[in-house]
Amino acid sequence: MNGKTVDLFPGGNTSKGFYSFYRYILGQEEARRIICIKGGPGTGKSSLMKKIGAYFNEKGYDIEYHHCSSDNNSLDGVVIKGLNIAILDGTAPHVVDPVNPGAVDEILNMGDCWNEEGFKKYRKNIIDTNKEIGKTFKRAYRFFAAAKAVHDDLSNYNSEALNPAKLNKLKEELKDKIFTTPIGGYGTERHLFATAFTPAGIVTFVEGIVSGYEKVYVLNGGPGTGKSDVLDFISKEALKRGLDVQFFHDPLIPERIEHIFIPELNTALITSNEINKIKFEGNQIYMDNLLNSYSISKNREEIKFDMEMFYELLNKGLKTIASAKALHDHLETYFIPNMDFDKINKVTEKVISKLLKYEEEYLKEKQL
Structure with missing residues (x-):
């Protein structure tokens, strides 16, 4: 019988830029293992996490799927509850590095599954696209910050009437x-x-x-x-x-x-x-x-203006995030043709085998 699943976001695109709560995905003290995956876009990180999550969910474990706010169909992490194991995307903007290497953390390098020679002709394209992605996200964050300023004005009208x-x-x-x-x-x-x-x-x-x-x-x-x-x-x-x-x-x-x-x-x-x-x-x-209804009533026109302006700026920020995603998708086209997907499948099988050993240890501990 499958376990339960829950979907979450460990980070967000906010008025303060990218904001990370990655340290709360699974704490070092409670973790049996944390695997940090390194590799570029389109290198199979999210697919690997989805496969491992599904595998252990079918075994009856509850699974947390931690989604990427810049592509909500992709994963930034997966947690196998009970086993206290997490697999995390350790690449920018949410860089995750081992805190207790060997004891708790380890690195899985998806770069071992790519053809490095194949990237040489795309070097400039990759660098330029990455720069454009960074600029686009910064622009989106400026729109969110502007929306927040209007939101503050809107909040003031309500808080004064509270x-x-x-x-x-x-x-x-x-x-x-x-x-x-x-x-x-x-x-x-x-x-x-x-x-x-x-x-x-x-x-x-x-x-x-x-x-x-x-x-x-x-x-x-x-x-x-x-x-x-x-x-x-x-x-x-x-x-x-x-x-x-x-x-x-x-x-x-x-x-x-x-x-x-x-x-x-x-x-x-x-x-x-x-x-x-x-x-x-x-x-x-x-x-x-x-709220004091009179106070709200006398400011009704200004509140209406703020609300309209807030959504206009917020939606502009959301459209800009979508533009960044389109650039990211284009960036993946440089990586995908140079990936050895047979190797990726073997890496996935190897990770599952390793996690099954941790499961054996967990079951033995339960019997003691």
Whole structure:
């Protein structure tokens, strides 16, 4: 029987550029093995990870698929839960190098599977295309930064209308509903993205992540309506009680939280917001009820202007990301003809054989 699968983003294209949470994919202390794959575009890194994920999923293991925000159909990592094994794309922009070589980490070089001579005539093309890709991403990030500036203005209108007493009352009510255990110890944190700006537009995996959670609270509202304050308050309360918390960050403003999950309580607090625009099932909380309606009404025209400008800039950034993906696809055409796919298949088989040995060790440990 197949195990469960979940899709995530370990990094994102944000208003602050590329933002990485790779260190949270699998910690060094808990990892049995972390394999860092090196190699250019089109060298089979994502395909290898997909094959290994599918293989161990069929064996009954739960699998995390960590997607690339610059190509959401490709993988940046795969985690085999239970075995505590991760395979990661270690190339730019999310460079991953061994932290504890041999003890935990190792490098898998896909460059061993290419014909180096075949690249010589494409040297200048590869260098020029890489430069163009870098420039295009920087342009997209400028559009996202401009969208964030407008977003800040929009947030100010809402935050000025927010009733602090009502917000505090909501936080305390949620705390009483969610927690029964006293304060003691400190839980662990894990930070990733559930939503990302991709060449396919805004892609979110939160519906798959939240499926199976028994208690789901949905915070509905635009920027500045207090959603982040509620998430920050509840997450700190959970951590103070020794509960582990999974944080999913905002794709526009990466230091801000979009959703939190508390697995031990089977509880999730998720936001329906101006970016994901999803109407989730669960206990609905409407943050607009905390706003002064007169304050919102008198600024209605400016709020409308900001909202239109925000989406115009955001969509321009998304289109620019799609342009970068087209350049990346072109870059792959220089690599694919020079790859030895028989070698790649053999490398995949070799990696699976190695992981099966780790599985043997794991099963022996369970019996002890």
